[in-house]
Amino acid sequence: MKKPITIKDLAKSLNISVATVSRALRNSNEISSETKKAVLKLAKEMHYHPNLLARGLINKKSKILGVVVPTINRQFWSNSISGIENIAYKDGYKVMIFQSAESFQKEVEIVETLANSRVDGILIAFSKETREYEHIQQVLDRGIPVLLFERVCDELNTSKVVTDDFFGAKRITQHLILRGKKHIAYLGGPQVLAVCRERFLGFKSAMDDAGLPISPEHVIETDDFTFEIAKNGIYQLWNSNNKPDAVFCFADILAIGALDACKELGIRVPEQLALAGFGNDDTSRFVSPSLTTMSQPSFEMGQLAAKLILEEINSEEEDEFDFKTEIIKPNLIVRESS
Amino acid sequence: MKKPITIKDLAKSLNISVATVSRALRNSNEISSETKKAVLKLAKEMHYHPNLLARGLINKKSKILGVVVPTINRQFWSNSISGIENIAYKDGYKVMIFQSAESFQKEVEIVETLANSRVDGILIAFSKETREYEHIQQVLDRGIPVLLFERVCDELNTSKVVTDDFFGAKRITQHLILRGKKHIAYLGGPQVLAVCRERFLGFKSAMDDAGLPISPEHVIETDDFTFEIAKNGIYQLWNSNNKPDAVFCFADILAIGALDACKELGIRVPEQLALAGFGNDDTSRFVSPSLTTMSQPSFEMGQLAAKLILEEINSEEEDEFDFKTEIIKPNLIVRESS
DNA sequence: CTGAAAGCGCTTACAG
DNA sequence: CTGAAAGCGCTTACAG
Numbered sequence: 095m096k097k098p099i100t101i102k103d104l105a106k107s108l109n110i111s112v113a114t115v116s117r118a119l120r121n122s123n124e125i126s127s128e129t130k131k132a133v134l135k136l137a138k139e140m141h142y143h144p145n146l147l148a149r150g151l152i153n154k155k156s157k158i159l160g161v162v163v164p165t166i167n168r169q170f171w172s173n174s175i176s177g178i179e180n181i182a183y184k185d186g187y188k189v190m191i192f193q194s195a196e197s198f199q200k201e202v203e204i205v206e207t208l209a210n211s212r213v214d215g216i217l218i219a220f221s222k223e224t225r226e227y228e229h230i231q232q233v234l235d236r237g238i239p240v241l242l243f244e245r246v247c248d249e250l251n252t253s254k255v256v257t258d259d260f261f262g263a264k265r266i267t268q269h270l271i272l273r274g275k276k277h278i279a280y281l282g283g284p285q286v287l288a289v290c291r292e293r294f295l296g297f298k299s300a301m302d303d304a305g306l307p308i309s310p311e312h313v314i315e316t317d318d319f320t321f322e323i324a325k326n327g328i329y330q331l332w333n334s335n336n337k338p339d340a341v342f343c344f345a346d347i348l349a350i351g352a353l354d355a356c357k358e359l360g361i362r363v364p365e366q367l368a369l370a371g372f373g374n375d376d377t378s379r380f381v382s383p384s385l386t387t388m389s390q391p392s393f394e395m396g397q398l399a400a401k402l403i404l405e406e407i408n409s410e411e412e413d414e415f416d417f418k419t420e421i422i423k424p425n426l427i428v429r430e431s432s
Numbered sequence: 433m434k435k436p437i438t439i440k441d442l443a444k445s446l447n448i449s450v451a452t453v454s455r456a457l458r459n460s461n462e463i464s465s466e467t468k469k470a471v472l473k474l475a476k477e478m479h480y481h482p483n484l485l486a487r488g489l490i491n492k493k494s495k496i497l498g499v500v501v502p503t504i505n506r507q508f509w510s511n512s513i514s515g516i517e518n519i520a521y522k523d524g525y526k527v528m529i530f531q532s533a534e535s536f537q538k539e540v541e542i543v544e545t546l547a548n549s550r551v552d553g554i555l556i557a558f559s560k561e562t563r564e565y566e567h568i569q570q571v572l573d574r575g576i577p578v579l580l581f582e583r584v585c586d587e588l589n590t591s592k593v594v595t596d597d598f599f600g601a602k603r604i605t606q607h608l609i610l611r612g613k614k615h616i617a618y619l620g621g622p623q624v625l626a627v628c629r630e631r632f633l634g635f636k637s638a639m640d641d642a643g644l645p646i647s648p649e650h651v652i653e654t655d656d657f658t659f660e661i662a663k664n665g666i667y668q669l670w671n672s673n674n675k676p677d678a679v680f681c682f683a684d685i686l687a688i689g690a691l692d693a694c695k696e697l698g699i700r701v702p703e704q705l706a707l708a709g710f711g712n713d714d715t716s717r718f719v720s721p722s723l724t725t726m727s728q729p730s731f732e733m734g735q736l737a738a739k740l741i742l743e744e745i746n747s748e749e750e751d752e753f754d755f756k757t758e759i760i761k762p763n764l765i766v767r768e769s770s
Numbered sequence: 771c772t773g774a775a776a777g778c779g780c781t782t783a784c785a786g
Numbered sequence: 787c788t789g790a791a792a793g794c795g796c797t798t799a800c801a802g
Binding site: 448449450451452455462463464467486488489490491492 | 787
């Protein structure tokens with residue numbers, strides 16, 4: 095590593111003080127345009143680059159937002175991030191992205207690093223393992239703004255951006271019912287997760303309203319949201335005497351696995367078995383039959399999240415900030431699978 | 433923002449010097465276990481957290497790797513990043529991810545920020561717009577290790593990790609030829625990009641070897657790699673008198689678009705038109721007919737990239753580091769579309 | 771408009 | 787084993 099050029103080097107070369115150099119570089123108004131020009135010229139010539147660590151140490155502002163998601167490898171998360179960046183960049187903020195890989199320990203480490211690096215704010219969607227929120231509460235206590243999105247919790251007093259999962263699940267279940275389906279199964283995640291609970295409750299509510307019973311063996315909870323696990327689920331459902339005529343899947347990837355199982359088992363979709371997902375992965379458009387799903391406006395949710403946290407960051411630190419919880423309704427997209 | 437606890441606060445409370453506190457915190461060996469214990473205890477009680485900016489300013493080591501990719505919203509890139517993280521975390525490094533969004537200007541900004549934040553190394557895949565490499569050369573001149581992956585250039589003297597695009601394209605074209613196809617079209621990106629050029633040349637080489645001519649109207653160059661553009665390409669090919677009997681697509685997403693066009697046009701795949709992609713997006717498994725493709729080992733490429741740059745970072749700065757270029761062969765995965 | 775000085779939070783030779 | 791001092795690269799009142 096070479097010794098980088100510092101303002102000291104510039105100052106020495108020009109025979110002026112570092113204070114003046116600093117002012118010229120930051121385009122201060124208390125400086126003559128002449129010296130400013132000279133400094134800027136030399137800075138360019140000598141390939142001067144400011145040390146952001148030193149600046150951050152003094153300014154206490156990094157103009158950096160930290161984002162923590164379970165994985166970037168899913169449409170929903172990567173789209174949200176794009177939405178966050180879209181807003182952040184307009185305001186001169188850079189966005190640092192980290193993946194927790196659904197590991198609580200990694201999440202804790204990342205949050206700690208982010209906070210210790212003095213980012214201006216942290217946007218986080220919890221890992222699947224996260225059950226306690228001490229690590230976030232500590233960051234909050236340190237006065238660092240945190241915004242929770244999609245995978246949130248009730249315990250924390252922050253701004254939040256979430257999907258209206260209850261509404262979405264109810265709405266898509268109603269759609270299946272309208273299609274004449276009466277024995278609808280549910281393929282979803284563990285109900286310790288709020289999002290899973292909500293979607294199940296929405297599903298249940300629609301069934302209840304229609305006076306349709308839910309068979310216990312039609313509720314399959316998976317720990318992992320993978321293609322293979324969904325396939326097993328369909329095999330399990332189809333091997334019983336009590337076959338469903340539709341399946342509402344917690345996530346598109348599950349519905350896509352379900353679809354594959356249907357192909358293998360020779361089940362006609364949607365005639366024998368209608369399928370519906372949630373989330374609107376790009377993939378759901380490309381499979382055949384294409385997949386009915388509740389589309390989460392992930393990009394817009396990211397934008398909204400960024401807006402909220404920037405508001406908080408830019409608010410007067412004195413007055414209590416008014417935390418908002420934005421509940422975003424997903425949109426039903428009907429395709430061939432129902 | 434509250435005033436954070438510093439080592440000064442700890443020192444005052446314990447009536448010892450900041451130097452001693454610092455040593456206790458960093459688990460130095462020149463310290464009595466007694467004072468160490470006391471410091472650690474108080475640090476916990478007072479919720480002390482080290483300021484990484486201050487540490488970085490002195491240490492010149494951040495234990496952070498910066499990664500710049502065109503987008504995280506594609507399997508190949510997100511998988512590579514997971515591979516990079518996998519290796520980096522084992523070595524105690526954190527990974528900061530940035531998206532250039534295929535914008536040269538944004539790429540330049542990000543690289544500048546990364547370098548000015550004193551990350552220990554930068555792994556970058558160029559944006560589609562990037563034609564000059566001054567921004568990287570400058571970073572190199574500053575002594576910061578840079579590794580190029582997938583979207584690279586010849587001009588820069590760094591370690592590189594790339595796909596053997598020529599081999600991959602040739603191999604998959606040969607596969608199509610073996611399937612009895614003789615009029616193979618090519619759907620790909622602009623050949624100013626090295627990766628596009630290589631894949632086209634591999635395609636051409638296989639055709640040449642087999643004594644098969646390539647019709648000029650069978651070579652379609654698209655500027656964007658999107659589903660819709662690929663569909664148009666197929667419409668264009670099919671509306672001519674000189675219809676191909678197979679299409680080698682530069683990327684899976686193009687092949688998937690092609691597939692959709694075939695469905696709309698009633699073209700039987702692979703009988704009338706065989707289709708092959710490149711990259712092995714997850715989606716290519718899920719579409720129907722499933723897609724033949726050259727599978728790039730993206731996770732492993734990420735791992736390799738991280739290994740190489742960590743080697744460089746950990747090498748004695750004195751001796752010239754021996755830059756390596758790793759050329760990774762993709763694997764042919766034959767599925768239903770051919 | 772410019773400079774000397776103090777300081778951001780931390781680390782590390784150098785003495786003792 | 788501990789402390790005083792210098793310093794990392796920068797910014798910002800305070801004087802002038």
